[in-house]
Amino acid sequence: xxxxxRFNATGSRSSSAERxxxxxxxxxxxxxxxxxxxxxxxxxxxIALRQALGVNFTVTLADPAVGQAGRDVxxxxxAAAPRRMFEALGVWAAVADEAQxxxxxxxxxxxxxxxxxxxxxxxxxxIEPGEPFxxxxxxxxxxxxxxxxxxxxxxxxxxxxxxxxxAETSGVNVTLRNGAAIRTRLLxxxxxxxxxxxxxxxxxxxx
Ligand SMILES: Cc1cc2nc3c(=O)[nH]c(=O)nc-3n(C[C@H](O)[C@H](O)[C@H](O)COP(=O)(O)OP(=O)(O)OC[C@H]3O[C@@H](n4cnc5c(N)ncnc54)[C@H](O)[C@@H]3O)c2cc1C
Numbered sequence: 205x206x207x208x209x210r211f212n213a214t215g216s217r218s219s220s221a222e223r224x225x226x227x228x229x230x231x232x233x234x235x236x237x238x239x240x241x242x243x244x245x246x247x248x249x250x251i252a253l254r255q256a257l258g259v260n261f262t263v264t265l266a267d268p269a270v271g272q273a274g275r276d277v278x279x280x281x282x283a284a285a286p287r288r289m290f291e292a293l294g295v296w297a298a299v300a301d302e303a304q305x306x307x308x309x310x311x312x313x314x315x316x317x318x319x320x321x322x323x324x325x326x327x328x329x330x331i332e333p334g335e336p337f338x339x340x341x342x343x344x345x346x347x348x349x350x351x352x353x354x355x356x357x358x359x360x361x362x363x364x365x366x367x368x369x370x371a372e373t374s375g376v377n378v379t380l381r382n383g384a385a386i387r388t389r390l391l392x393x394x395x396x397x398x399x400x401x402x403x404x405x406x407x408x409x410x411x
Contacts, residue, residue: 223271223363225382227264231360235264238378238388240366240401242267244280244343246394247350251293254357263359264388266380267395270363273347281306281338282346284331290346298349305336366391366401 227233237253239246242265250265269275282290282303290296311325331337355361368379369391376391393401402409 224361225363227362227380227384227386228360231262231264231386233385234387235262235360236388237261237263237390237392238366238376238386239263239265239392239394240267241265241392241394241396241399242270242351242361243347243394243396244286244350246392247347247354248289248293249392249394250354250359251295251350251357254354254359255293259358264362264386265354265359266362266364266366268363268365268381270351270361273344273351276343276347278343279340280343280346281340283338284335287339293353295346295349295353298352299341299345302345303339303341306338306340307336309337366395369401371405 227235237250239250246265246267250263253261253263287296290299309327310323312321312323314321327337351361362380362382362384364380364382364384366378367381370377371391375387375389378386378388378391380386391401393399393405393407395401
């Protein structure tokens with residue numbers, strides 16, 4: 205995050221008493237990395253960091269939706285490359301039986317009974333013969349599997365939003381919406397495609 209920026213950001217859902225809303229005591233108010241947002245991006249990064257950098261590297265993920273994956277009614281087409289990533293993270297096996305393979309998709313601008321149906325776009329990509337190029341899956345199921353893997357990998361989960369931060373050259377002082385404070389070496393904005401944290405940090409996107 206850009207140094208010396210301060211901002212306020214609020215999540216859309218509130219935490220409940222049943223879900224962890226405080227930083228675990230053993231972290232003593234510090235975490236090597238703090239990830240704001242527990243969607244596909246945030247959880248995948250959290251698990252990968254723990255697996256790659258070892259148990260002494262502390263990773264914390266804050267999201268007001270922690271423990272509420274079932275509320276996400278969206279479904280996503282997970283392409284072959286991210287599916288392989290979820291396999292490498294040890295998550296895909298937990299959802300494979302519920303994922304519906306997509307074996308072919310052809311984009312055309314014609315009617316079903318037209319004699320000639322020109323193909324404008326296909327989605328083959330770099331896949332093995334017979335390998336699905338994507339799988340449809342409910343977001344909630346995949347996030348629940350990611351959350352379970354994150355917990356077993358030792359990621360600290362906090363059911364609240366990142367509300368404020370002040371970045372310095374040596375780290376970031378973060379305030380959570382529940383009022384707790386965390387000092388982190390890196391704050392990651394994984395709070396969705398229209399990330400308010402990214403925007404308030406002044407990080408541009410191009411699309
Ligand atoms: C209708 C629809 C259909 C889509 N279909 C597909 C598809 O088929 N295939 C596909 O690949 N993509 C699809 N997408 C896009 C896909 O959902 C997103 O690209 C993907 O979910 C982004 O993941 P993410 O982890 O970045 O963000 P999200 O899944 O949006 O997660 C962001 C998380 O951040 C949390 N949050 C927000 N603010 C804060 C804060 N201040 N502090 C802490 N946490 C915060 C939120 O509670 C949320 O849990 C679709 C999107 C929509 C809207």
